[in-house]
Amino acid sequence: MKQIITFGEVLMRLSPEGNKKFMQANLLEFYFGGTEINVGISIANFGEKVKHISCVSDDFVGDTAISYIQKFGVSTSAIARSNRPLGVYFLEVGAVMRPSSISYNRSHSSFADIRPEMVPWENILKKAKWIHWTGITPALCKGGYDTLKAGLLLAKKSGIQVSTDPTYRKGLWKYGENAKEVLSDLISLSTIFIGGVNEINEVLETNYSYSNEDFIEASKELMKHFPNITKIFDKIRTPINASWHKIRARMWNGNEFRETTDFDITHIIDRIGTGDAFAAGLIYGLQSFDDYKAMEFASAACALKHTYEGDVNYATVDEVTAILNGDVSGRVNR
């Protein structure tokens, strides 16, 4: 079985238990995460072979991060080590009308040491069938951008699928590159676009609205600029408040517009990593099902992620499928 490659920073997440403010706590729970490793682990939980590429600290924190990733069977053989510390983020979990808050400590972390020569792309891609990247990586540091680009160029040559979740976060772009140019450069090397009108407007400098009509137009426009892109998937979150969301998705694959119904997540356990669960669901689904079924699978995976603590989606294919088959009754499995 060929591998799926994810590439990006691994962060340690630290948050007080329950809904405590940081100031109320003296104990923190920790998990490891990061948008791309979240995708990687979720795909591994679907039964695929996954290799994650990153650079982590050369201390007991980095050892623990690697051990954490290995638990899920994701290959860590391409994770480099640096004597800078691992990136950390602190999370305060909100509720109802109180939003969650995140504070990052990542800008000089071990991942900032990543360099193209640290990643043996040729060897890696020989055994690979898919690469996934997000807009976080080229935003973090020049090394991230260069290393990613080196991989994508090679991937294009080899005809490997390249999916992107080009999430644009303005605050991250600090090292001197122009976000629009860098993202365009990398999107042009990609085949699956996981994002919506927001991201398209950012990259194309357009002004489409959220309507389905505009989504279709925007998608067509995107494909015109990036002819490599064959499919566009957009997850739509309708929040009632921080504790209760509805999730659905829509797609344009060049021929067809489709939309799922809503999943009603009445009691959110953990909101972090749910977008990554959607991306992972798509990457798995597009290899197994038709486009619409893949999108449904991804939406159900995303919905299910809201019920797991931590960044990672523990759901298996059987568990996602059970939900698609309508089993949301909460019967106890014995």
Place this chain on the structure above:
Amino acid sequence: MKQIITFGEVLMRLSPEGNKKFMQANLLEFYFGGTEINVGISIANFGEKVKHISCVSDDFVGDTAISYIQKFGVSTSAIARSNRPLGVYFLEVGAVMRPSSISYNRSHSSFADIRPEMVPWENILKKAKWIHWTGITPALCKGGYDTLKAGLLLAKKSGIQVSTDPTYRKGLWKYGENAKEVLSDLISLSTIFIGGVNEINEVLETNYSYSNEDFIEASKELMKHFPNITKIFDKIRTPINASWHKIRARMWNGNEFRETTDFDITHIIDRIGTGDAFAAGLIYGLQSFDDYKAMEFASAACALKHTYEGDVNYATVDEVTAILNGDVSGRVNR
């Protein structure tokens, strides 16, 4: 005051805190439970005298189980000890569309050593007014079946009430007996049937639907086969998802069909043992109220159990009655 007798395995329940997957935890909370002891403790919390019959391990785990039961004032003098270990079950608590999962370690536990000669039924029943049994006990082991039958035969002779929750779980019947025959044998010695169309179809090999009409027909049919049975109570659970259920109940007492309205349990704290809380509510209620009021009391008790952590219903008669009187406002008691 005469005693109510419960008979069955005591299990240790072990689960990660909150909604953690087993794989995410390194600490487990423990409680003791088991369908019959849950019923027994709940009835004791209603102020009745209760004696539980069982066989637990002769080690510090068994000591702790007995100590746990004694806390509620349930008599443990008829609990035998065995050098086999206490049965254990592991629980992962789900949320929203993620179901909870249970893994049992009970098939060679101390309860499997139970033998009729270990239980002085004659002495026990002299001071008893009611026995409650469930379909789990005869399913677990031959000793459980034999011991239970010895008690029920004596109970019938003495005119003691016998209630049954004949829950049929296929996976448990492994020691060679035929479930249908065994259950029929024991139901024929019982007077109150706590179960619905599912259980009746299983025992009578019929095909009734869930409609009220079919429930009445099925109940009449059951009473024809088991003329000892005088009343049938059926709890109906309408799940929105694993975190949000509605509960109501219906009954047939030979003369009258009645149905309660729904209790809306919008934020389930713990789903385990809620059926046992219903049975306990009935056993208490049928001694104090008319059939319909007893069923209402049982439904409210069942609803209230969803708000307590662990297997056990802590609700008192006053607390259940307050809910029946419409006090669900969440006012703080000071």
Place this chain on the structure above:
Amino acid sequence: MKQIITFGEVLMRLSPEGNKKFMQANLLEFYFGGTEINVGISIANFGEKVKHISCVSDDFVGDTAISYIQKFGVSTSAIARSNRPLGVYFLEVGAVMRPSSISYNRSHSSFADIRPEMVPWENILKKAKWIHWTGITPALCKGGYDTLKAGLLLAKKSGIQVSTDPTYRKGLWKYGENAKEVLSDLISLSTIFIGGVNEINEVLETNYSYSNEDFIEASKELMKHFPNITKIFDKIRTPINASWHKIRARMWNGNEFRETTDFDITHIIDRIGTGDAFAAGLIYGLQSFDDYKAMEFASAACALKHTYEGDVNYATVDEVTAILNGDVSGRVNR
């Protein structure tokens, strides 16, 4: 910046984690609180200078209480010490139809040692612009009543605003004074009345209903008896159950009746101190906004408090304002 003065008992709150019954726990979380200090800390979190007057125990518990209050920047220089222990309350947190329960250990606590001569009112009021008191303080002990009255008399002379939340709790009035007389005495020295028909009926011995019409009539009647009172604010709580409430407010300021819309608190994290958050919101709001906007601010602050663990409202002005501006989407702040 002039100070806002709060005066009242500081209690230690002790409760099992999650929704555990006391009997299920062997660990208790602790917070410090008390209706007036809750108001004081919340106002300090809005950026005002606050001084709290109280009397706490002269041991490591009292040290910890003072340290807790100092964390929020509230001045503790006017907190006396006594060799009696700090008051304690135990809390069991309910859910859905199970109410929370509180057990107090406060009647001979350090606060009962408070005497007028322990509080340098003249000095304190020189730097003050507002005093807030509640009906709990004069109910607890004669020293509380006397000390409070001494302060209010001086405040009236100096033209300082005096707000009151005259909460009447019958069980507390044990030391021999007549509640109606004492409360009337103190209300006559106050300018802002935070309470509704219940409290007015108690003080005036009237029988108004909850209708808006009666609220207006009752308010007019109250102002007739206590011409010092210029504004009346009434918070209305509509509980679906113990886990789900709706909150709105109404007001009469002598000229105008206004009413807010409901805030829907679908997943209550902690219900204690939410009324205090309303009072704090009003005290802050009335200094910054018009009456209606102040009431809206107070309602949003009250709603937001339901999402924090402990007695204290951590919300800042920006966070409350964001909710008033309609941002209840639960977007993660990064």
Place this chain on the structure above:
Amino acid sequence: MKQIITFGEVLMRLSPEGNKKFMQANLLEFYFGGTEINVGISIANFGEKVKHISCVSDDFVGDTAISYIQKFGVSTSAIARSNRPLGVYFLEVGAVMRPSSISYNRSHSSFADIRPEMVPWENILKKAKWIHWTGITPALCKGGYDTLKAGLLLAKKSGIQVSTDPTYRKGLWKYGENAKEVLSDLISLSTIFIGGVNEINEVLETNYSYSNEDFIEASKELMKHFPNITKIFDKIRTPINASWHKIRARMWNGNEFRETTDFDITHIIDRIGTGDAFAAGLIYGLQSFDDYKAMEFASAACALKHTYEGDVNYATVDEVTAILNGDVSGRVNR
């Protein structure tokens, strides 16, 4: 089997986990204790029948205290309820050269409501063979003194053994009685004196030193004043620091002076209740062994208590005996 009676206040103990200062914690562990109930529970763990007499709060805290005591099989049928709160003590656990600290909240607790007419001494003593009291009880409140004296007078008449641990704590004597007189009054009704030179000096206003010679003289003098006293046992603690103690004991029984060797407690887990474990060991031992063996048993029980968390000695007779037989090797029992 006749009962052993203990009489005294039940307190809730609250302490941060580990060696945390109160100010560092936000979680407290709780246990129930109190010098006399500690003795009672320890004796019950030795297999005796024990009844404890007290007065606890009529709330969920008192319910939990009673449930805690019942777990050990100690009869709680003579425990009265009061609407005052249960006494509480806060504990900071020291280490090495840092002493532990205790802050009490007990002076107006439910036990202060105890009155002679609440205790049916006649009925209780009919089934009793031994009463144990300590100097804490008459120090706390007049009701404690009166109730205790009523019992001791009756006990003397019936020839029941009365042991006393007359611990003198000056800070507790606040309600107006003279400690020396009250203690003398009660010691004159007792038969076994568990205390040393300190206590004798206090009661007789003498000045004996700690030497064995003086101990013998002091004991003779005490017996002269209180001819009812037949045996005196003195536990000697040699602290290296707060984490490491040595324990031995000496005795005078009118004829013979004996002394045990030291038990070396190199790693103290919990120091509270160790004196109570000594008293309990004596009460058990004097009924089963000769005086010296009883004192050895008590010393070993006391030493063993230092290894249990909480106030209570969990040691069984077998476990104490194993230590007396020299088994301190720390072999794991499988």
Place this chain on the structure above:
Amino acid sequence: MKQIITFGEVLMRLSPEGNKKFMQANLLEFYFGGTEINVGISIANFGEKVKHISCVSDDFVGDTAISYIQKFGVSTSAIARSNRPLGVYFLEVGAVMRPSSISYNRSHSSFADIRPEMVPWENILKKAKWIHWTGITPALCKGGYDTLKAGLLLAKKSGIQVSTDPTYRKGLWKYGENAKEVLSDLISLSTIFIGGVNEINEVLETNYSYSNEDFIEASKELMKHFPNITKIFDKIRTPINASWHKIRARMWNGNEFRETTDFDITHIIDRIGTGDAFAAGLIYGLQSFDDYKAMEFASAACALKHTYEGDVNYATVDEVTAILNGDVSGRVNR
């Protein structure tokens, strides 16, 4: 690098935090362990390739056990799954003169399903250089004995090293085989004997004392009976109490008797698995050093294990070597 093979049951260990009695807890910490997997993980932590053979439950508990083992890089590809539950042991941790206690729930666990045909010994041994077994495995069940013997026969043929820790625990031998015969059978296929006079006396039915002279004689006698055995290593534990041990070792390799000095473990953190750490140290050391240096390495590894919580020795070669070089100063590594 060729693999080292360990074979044996994987157990879940459950114990209260700190030194709590089971009866005092409501939370349990869990670890996975078992004498052979402890050895395997420790060797993997020394940098060797290790494969563990076992049979674990086919549920989320078994999944978690496998995930736990994988974290250390030990290959789990030869671990079979069974629908019986995973074995469990409960542990109460003692202190000072209080011994620790273990209660097992393993006799009908998933490991009891092991059968020779489930283990592809030929393939496994092709890539192996060493097998380690203990006396626990043939004691547990016939399947364990048969499977082990199949492997050892093949190992002998291939000239692979076979080390044994023949720990004899009488209580485990319940399935009908004769311990002495079975152990002799398997020892005759082994090359390294990790055990002392006790084990030799058991197998040879001799009566040697603990003196060094007798150890040498016993070793010679053992080698006479089992000419395959080339080296004998004996770990000697001198307990001061349950919290403080001294550890040293001695050896006879056919030519030479040697003895190490004592390691003084003044504050034991966790005693479980320390013998396994000694065996692992030997297996690693004998491949890298001369016999005496290997024994020293093993003793230091064993000593170091007493400082890690759980069953597993986390020590690396560098950390063990640092101790051998005399660095026991507790300097903080920064």
Place this chain on the structure above:
Amino acid sequence: MKQIITFGEVLMRLSPEGNKKFMQANLLEFYFGGTEINVGISIANFGEKVKHISCVSDDFVGDTAISYIQKFGVSTSAIARSNRPLGVYFLEVGAVMRPSSISYNRSHSSFADIRPEMVPWENILKKAKWIHWTGITPALCKGGYDTLKAGLLLAKKSGIQVSTDPTYRKGLWKYGENAKEVLSDLISLSTIFIGGVNEINEVLETNYSYSNEDFIEASKELMKHFPNITKIFDKIRTPINASWHKIRARMWNGNEFRETTDFDITHIIDRIGTGDAFAAGLIYGLQSFDDYKAMEFASAACALKHTYEGDVNYATVDEVTAILNGDVSGRVNR
């Protein structure tokens, strides 16, 4: 009362509970610390007025750090905020022969943004009587060095005492300055030297041994080079292992050599910050006692710090004095 000024980085400390390896944990305890703030808080606990100068992150982590410092009454008004994250260190706590390990994440933290113009030295020193600095600050970043030097120059002019703990840690000096030169530069502005032969050898490039004779010679040599230095204090740690240390101190004040006896810390609770407690003890002691008594006070304070969890010394003057007076008996304070 004039203030004592401390200046340096505030770090968040994160460590698993107990003696767990990072890899074993999923919960971390947190404290705030840093060598200079540790000194500052300890002095504040001795009753002095203290102001700490630093630069912390402008997020909820920095808010929490400031709130933590305020709890001890240390002034935080001169703490700047930066949009870089707060420095973090991870700690694994060792035991016996296992050393503790620390992993830092501080090199691009908020403190690296400190600049001389951010600190109003003139205003601060007007109200100051003492500045304390350590060798960590100039090692971390140029801004730290520059800011510190600006302060020390002014302090020298104003005749304010300047104490230094010039701890040399090679790994920290990365930003291009020469450690020896920088340290010499700053020591020449200081009056009290808290360090020993190691530090003197580093700065003077000498080779003195640890003997008392060499210590005196080295001290004289140091004073020759830095005539501003009037007193030198050297703390000597004699570790038995990581859990058991002995502490004493020696001094040279130009006239007199003195040495304390050893404090025996048989059970270390927390080793971090013990050197800082010594420095704080000196700074307090030199203002209150003669040199020898000050050194004794500092040694006792240092010893006592080993019994508190976290970086901070909670000891008060009374508590330190009690130890100096020989009260190490572990009597419980009631």
